[in-house]
Amino acid sequence: MPPTPTIDVPATYEALGLSHIRISHHPLGAPTATPVVIVTLNRPEKHNAFTPQMADSLTLAFNMFHVDPRVKTVVLTGAGKMFCAGMDLDIGFGDGEGRAADFRDIGGRVSLAMHRCHKPTIVALQGSAVGVGMTMTLPAAIRICHEKSKYGFVFARRGLTIESCASYFLPRLVGFSRAMHLITTGGVYPPSTKHFGDLFTEVLPDASQVLPRALELAQDVAENVSPLASSMSRALMWEGGDSPEAxxxxxxxVFHHMIGQRDYKEGVNSFFEKRKPRFETDPREGSCPDYPWWPELNISREYSASKNSKL
Incomplete structure (x- = not known):
């Protein structure tokens, strides 16, 4: 078996020079990584249109968060007035040459990195989003948006099919009927439309409220929720049994495994002692022995922190 590839985890994310995104600590300017980190799509002059460089940067960032025990929650947002205008059509997707079996859509790489990351993502859609700007948010745990912005899965109107694993995530989040309406019309709608169902868990009247609210939620999760319990519970939701009995x-x-972990004891003790919990179990080390319990296709290798990481 080939060795597991490693990844360098920096002492501070704010010093990373990743293309087309910016990573910030919360609070801003903290000298080392904080429990809450903010990832900002950073092409405001292009309405944060998606690029291969942005995909590479986001994939690397989520791989780093996955192996960094200092990070508890990730907030994803956009710079400027729009969250993401979809793919940068001036760059495009290539010419369709080569073997289809060798092709991996770049949005899908980002979605899988977010999905496989043990740390939950809260998306603050402070402005409109279409195309991959929507599909890449589907693996997130929570989506918060602005009521006057517009959102849509416009692929069919560009002669394209959905990507970023949306055929898996979207119908599970909004139901098959709503998902069919969204992808068949390719329409752009306000978040209040019934076609989105509960895709957006909170819809706020002012765009300036979206990121602060996402950070408020992220801080609460980082301070009060076991990363191990959160990760295992989300895995049970996405990769659970196919019948009530299963x-x-x-x-x-999984529950039997969890009651033997330090986080359970800490959660109970902190409740009785009326204090904030101090959850310290790294989900990569505390996951149940058969995790992942589902057959996982080998499209990429799992990363671990390298010896050069500044932890």
């Missing part, structure tokens, strides 16, 4: 057996197995 779900019961799987949940029981």
């Amino acid at each position: 779900a019961h057996l799987l949940e029981s197995r």
Whole structure:
């Protein structure tokens, strides 16, 4: 078996020079990585249109967060008035040459990195988003948006099919009927339309409220939620049993593992002692022995922190 590739984790994310995104600590300017980090799509002059460089940067960032025990929650937002205008059509997707079997869509790489990251992502859509600007948010745990902005899955209107693993995530989030309407019309809608269902868990009247609210939620999660319990619970939701009985057996197995972990004891003790918990278990080390319990296609290798990481 080939060795597991490693990844360098920096002492500070704010010094990274990643293309087309910016990573900030919360609070801003903290000298080392904080429990909450902010990832900002940073092409405001192009309405944060998606590029291969942005995809590479986002994929690398989520891989780093995955192996960095200092990071508890990730907030993803956009610079300027728009969250993301979709793919930068001046760059395009290539010419369709080469073998289809060798092609991997760049949005899908970002979605899988976010999905596989043990740390939950909260998306602050402070402005409008279409295309990959929408599909790449689907693996996130929470999406908060602005009520006067517009959102849509416009692929069919550009002669394209959905990507970024949206055929898996979208119908599970909004239901097949709503998902079919969204991808069939390719329409752009306000977040209040019934076609989105509960895709956006909060819709705020002022764009300036979106990021602060996402950070408020992220801080609460980082301070009060076990990263291990959160990661295992989200995995149970996405990769659970295919019947009530199968779900019961799987949940029981994972629950049995969890009650033997330090985080359970800390959660109970902090409750009785009326204090904030101090959850310290790294999800990569505390996951149940058979995690992942589902067959996972080998499209990329798992990363671990390298010896050069500044942890």
